[in-house]
Amino acid sequence: MLNRVILIGRLTRDPELRYTPAGVAVTQFTIAVDRPFSSQGGEREADFIPVVTWRQLAETCANYLRKGRLTAVEGRIQVRNYENNEGKRVYVTEVIADNVRFLESGNREGGSREETQSSGGFGGGGSGGGSGQGSNRNTSRSNNQDPFSDDGKPIDISDDDLPF
Incomplete structure (x- = not known):
């Protein structure tokens, strides 16, 4: 059996950080996820999905x-349920997140994109991938010329060199 979800959306409000009586951090927030179609009036619709994070991930999100x-x-x-003050059973469906990636930096005007991996302390575990990418990025270029530089001259490529 499998219960896995991946969502990309925008936060509808700032996350709410709370602590359980045992001192465990928990954060709740809601993301708006666009639907892949428009309404009859041509307007885009969205689903508003509640998300819960726990422990270190909760503090980082907050x-x-x-x-x-x-x-x-x-x-x-x-899906959980409880009985409210009026004695009615209330059902709540939410996503329990174990990995959250920040797809925009704090400065939205700059247009830069920041992606934070879970292995850097921003997730509860699982896929790390991509750690240590920037450390050896320019070491080989200082010793060699750029092999893709054409200096303004035409590049001669035979049909045998093409992968298609």
Whole structure:
């Protein structure tokens, strides 16, 4: 059996950070995820999906996520229920996130894109991938010329060199 969900959307409000009586951090926020079609009036519709994060991930989300930020959430769907003050049974469906990626930096005007991996302390575990990418980026270029530089001259490529 499999219960896995991946969502990309924008926060509808700032995350709410709370602590359980045992001192465990929990953060709740809602993301708006666009539907892949428009309504009959041509307007885009969205689903508003509640997300819950726990422990270190909860504190990180509370510190760095803000209303309107584009965010990717990976986790599982959970349905819980409780009885409200009027004695009615209330059902709540939410995503319990174990990995959150910040797809925009804090400075939205700059247009830069920041992607934070879960292995850097921003997720509860799972895929790390991409750690240590920037450390050896320019070491080989200082010793060699750029092999893709054409200096303004035409490049001669035979049909045998093409992969298609």
